[in-house]
Amino acid sequence: MSQEQKDFSSISPSALSLLLMKGYTNIPYAKELAQMMQGPEVFGLNFDDKDFWFWIRVMHFESRYWSIDQLLRSTESKNVLELSSGYSLRGLDLCAKNESIHYIDTDLSEVVATKQRIIDQLQPGDDIKGTFELLPLDVMNEAAFNSTIDRFGPGPITIVNEGLLMYLNMDEKKRLCKTIHSTLKQRGGCWITADIYVKRLPGVIISQSKSEVAFMEQHHVEENKFESYEAAAFFKEQGFDLVKEATQDYTTLSVLPHLIKVLPEETRNSKQPPPKIQATWMLRAV
Numbered sequence: 001m002s003q004e005q006k007d008f009s010s011i012s013p014s015a016l017s018l019l020l021m022k023g024y025t026n027i028p029y030a031k032e033l034a035q036m037m038q039g040p041e042v043f044g045l046n047f048d049d050k051d052f053w054f055w056i057r058v059m060h061f062e063s064r065y066w067s068i069d070q071l072l073r074s075t076e077s078k079n080v081l082e083l084s085s086g087y088s089l090r091g092l093d094l095c096a097k098n099e100s101i102h103y104i105d106t107d108l109s110e111v112v113a114t115k116q117r118i119i120d121q122l123q124p125g126d127d128i129k130g131t132f133e134l135l136p137l138d139v140m141n142e143a144a145f146n147s148t149i150d151r152f153g154p155g156p157i158t159i160v161n162e163g164l165l166m167y168l169n170m171d172e173k174k175r176l177c178k179t180i181h182s183t184l185k186q187r188g189g190c191w192i193t194a195d196i197y198v199k200r201l202p203g204v205i206i207s208q209s210k211s212e213v214a215f216m217e218q219h220h221v222e223e224n225k226f227e228s229y230e231a232a233a234f235f236k237e238q239g240f241d242l243v244k245e246a247t248q249d250y251t252t253l254s255v256l257p258h259l260i261k262v263l264p265e266e267t268r269n270s271k272q273p274p275p276k277i278q279a280t281w282m283l284r285a286v
Helices: 009-022 030-036 052-073 090-097 109-122 142-149 170-187 210-218 231-237 256-261
Strands: 079-083 102-107 131-136 157-161 189-197 240-245 278-285
Touching: 009 030, 009 052, 030 109, 052 090, 052 157, 052 189, 052 256, 052 278, 079 090, 090 102, 090 131, 102 109, 109 131, 142 170, 157 170, 170 189, 170 278, 231 240, 231 278
Parallel strands: 079 102, 079 157, 102 131, 157 189
Antiparallel strands: 189 278, 240 278
C-alpha cells in the first residue's frame, strides 16, 4: 500500500483500550467516557485482576497525559491543534477553563464521530468558555492539515500529539515533520509531542495479552520507536530544536496508591528509579 493510500483506521482500537485504562485516573472526563464506552476490551486486558503490570501501564499513560499539560501551561498558547487525540478530552477541559483558547481536536473520522456522540451525551454546554472544535483529520494529508490550520485566527500555534509517531515509519515521520515545520515557520509556536519512545532493551519483558502483542506487531510499533534518546535527535535533522522536556513527579499521580498496594517486594525495596521508556518534548522550528 502506498503512503498516500495507507489506512490508519485499524489503529482506532488502541484509543478505546487507552480510554478504559485512563478511566481509573483523575484525568478530566476519563471516568465518564470510560463508563459510556463499556464493552469487550479489545486488547484482552484483565480489568478484574488488576496486578502490578496493569497499574504500571495505567501510571505510564496518566503520567504521559499530564506531561503534555505541563508543557502546554508554559506556552500560554491560545491556538492549539491536537493530532490523533483518540478519546481524550483535553481540549474540552481547557476550553472550560479558558475563554480565550481556540482548541481544535482531531482524529480519524470514525473516532471523531464516536467522540462527538459522547460529547453530545456529556452536554458540556455553558461550561465551555473557549472555542472548541472536533474535526476529522488524517495527519498525513498535508492539504487537509493546512486547511485545519487556517481555521485559527492570528497568532502562534501549539501542535500537540500523544500516541501517534509510533504508528508511523521513518518516511512518514519525516513527512509529518515537514508539514508541522512549515506551519510553525509561518505562524510561530511549538510542537509538544509525548511520542519520544525508545526501543526496549534486550531481555526486558513487558506483560501483554496475545491480542495486544498481535496489534503491536501488526503496526510495527516497536520497530517505529527510536533506538535511543540520542537517536531522537532525528528532529534536529528535520529542522527542530528541543526547547524543553517535561518532568514528572510520580507522587502526584492518582494511580500511585493502587500501584503501591501491588508492588512486588523486590521492587518496593529497590533504590533504582523505574527505567525511562518515554519522554515528552517541546520542539520549535528553526
